[in-house]
Amino acid sequence: MNEIQKLFAKIEVLPPAPTLIPKLMPALTDLNANFDEVVKMIEVDPALTAKLLQICNSAFFGPAHPVTEVRQAVNQAGYQSVYLLASILSGSECFQMPEVPGVNSKHIWKHSLTSAYGSRSVAEAIGLEPGTLFTAGLLHDIGKVVLARARGQEYGLLLIRAVQSNTPVYLSEETAYGYNHAEVGARLLERWDIPPQVVAGVRYHHKPSDAPAETKKIAACVNLGNFLAHAQDKPMVLEDPDFNFVVGMLNLSADKVRECRERLGESKNVIEMMSKK
Ligand SMILES: [Fe+2]
Ligand SMILES: [Fe+2]
Numbered sequence: 627m628n629e630i631q632k633l634f635a636k637i638e639v640l641p642p643a644p645t646l647i648p649k650l651m652p653a654l655t656d657l658n659a660n661f662d663e664v665v666k667m668i669e670v671d672p673a674l675t676a677k678l679l680q681i682c683n684s685a686f687f688g689p690a691h692p693v694t695e696v697r698q699a700v701n702q703a704g705y706q707s708v709y710l711l712a713s714i715l716s717g718s719e720c721f722q723m724p725e726v727p728g729v730n731s732k733h734i735w736k737h738s739l740t741s742a743y744g745s746r747s748v749a750e751a752i753g754l755e756p757g758t759l760f761t762a763g764l765l766h767d768i769g770k771v772v773l774a775r776a777r778g779q780e781y782g783l784l785l786i787r788a789v790q791s792n793t794p795v796y797l798s799e800e801t802a803y804g805y806n807h808a809e810v811g812a813r814l815l816e817r818w819d820i821p822p823q824v825v826a827g828v829r830y831h832h833k834p835s836d837a838p839a840e841t842k843k844i845a846a847c848v849n850l851g852n853f854l855a856h857a858q859d860k861p862m863v864l865e866d867p868d869f870n871f872v873v874g875m876l877n878l879s880a881d882k883v884r885e886c887r888e889r890l891g892e893s894k895n896v897i898e899m900m901s902k903k
Contacts, residue, residue, distance in 0.1 A: 629804055630813050636776045641720035641768070643818040646671070647713050647761060651821055654757040657705050664705070668696045674715055681711055686899060709757050710746075714739065714900050717764050723774040728782030734771070736901040737855055738764050740890070743897060745827075745851025747889035751882050754847060762827030762844065763851040765820070769811030769828075773799070796832045808832050834872060846875045854890050 634640065649667050653660035669675055675696055682693045682703055693699045700708050721738065723731045745763030749756045773781045788798040796806035812829035823844055830837035830845035831852060837845035849872045856863045863869060873883055 630810055633772065633776050633803075633810065634813070637772065639775075640814070640817075641722065641771050641775070644713070644716040644720055644765075645818075646674070646716040648819050648821060650709055650712060651758065651761065651824075653705060654709060654755060661700070665696045665700065668708075668712055674712065677715055678708070678711055681899075682708075684899070686895060706757055710742075710760055711900075713757075713761055713764060714742075717761075718900075720768065721771055723771050724778050726774070726779045726782040728779075728784075728786040729774045732901070734767060736897065738767055739897045739901055740855035740858060741766055741848070741851045743851075743893040744854035744886070744890045745848050747854070747886040747893075748847045748850045748876070748878075750889070751878065751886050752843065752847065752876055754843060758821070758823055759827065759844065759847050759851070761820075762824045762831075762848045763855075765811065765815060765824065766828050766831045766848050766852060767807060767811065768814060769807030769809065770795075772810050772814055773807055794832070806832065834875060843876065846872050850876065850878075850886075854887055857887070858890070 646667065650664060653664045657664070668678065678696065679693055679699060681687065682699045687703060687707075691702075693702055696708075717738075718735065721731060721735045723729050723734070725731070742760045742763035745766075746756045746760040748754075749759035777784075784798055784802055785795060787793075788795045791798075796808060799806040808829055808831050812825050815825045815828055823841060826837055826841035827844040827848040830841070831848040834842060834845035834849045850869075853863055853866070853869050853872065878886075
């Protein structure tokens with residue numbers, strides 16, 4: 627048994643799998659073939675359907691006519707919007723962590739949402755499928771949930787020390803455990819049958835240049851989405867050499883980066899609303 631398998635064995639209950647995400651993802655690229663199935667898959671969960679319709683009818687989306695069923699929501703708001711909301715509602719369940727010093731579930735969830743919208747804005751700028759990158763951004767730090775559940779206080783302390791010493795968390799993890807949260811998260815997503823492009827985006831989100839050629843752009847996109855999320859509170863991360871490296875990797879001009887940041891800024895209200903769910 628390798629070290630990460632041992633880690634999984636240590637947790638009594640793994641985070642609940644967001645089972646809807648892998649089922650809804652194929653329709654992102656082919657909705658026509660999957661429309662009825664998609665509607666049924668959402669409707670089968672009455673609690674999720676109720677929340678989804680409530681959000682679609684909220685002041686934020688403000689539809690011309692009240693939406694009373696999933697089919698109508700998809701037709702009015704568009705499948706991308708419904709997919710994003712359904713994946714947030716499904717994903718939010720798996721971000722529950724023990725409340726120990728240094729571990730802040732709410733903070734990690736909000737950062738995940740912001741990174742999801744950040745990765746999506748970068749995907750749009752470089753022509754990748756936005757919903758897929760949104761999901762990769764949403765789940766990129768899920769490995770931290772596994773580590774917090776398995777190691778509790780000890781992991782909280784590692785997070786506190788990393789902040790105090792200004793060391794990236796993934797490097798502190800590698801020093802302490804021999805692996806990092808990106809690899810742990812990718813292994814969890816493989817167990818959950820999340821599509822391989824998303825798994826690669828998560829696995830390489832701190833080291834996009836290590837990703838295989840076919841997933842390099844995806845990993846770079848999540849890496850940049852993560853940077854843009856951090857830049858909301860700490861604009862100085864935009865001076866980081868790693869930030870400039872990934873911008874160069876994606877061949878993005880300064881104007882394009884600014885557009886991505888503005889697009890992420892436009893999602894501020896929806897992030898606020900969904901971070902309280
Ligand atoms: Fe990370
Ligand atoms: Fe992150």
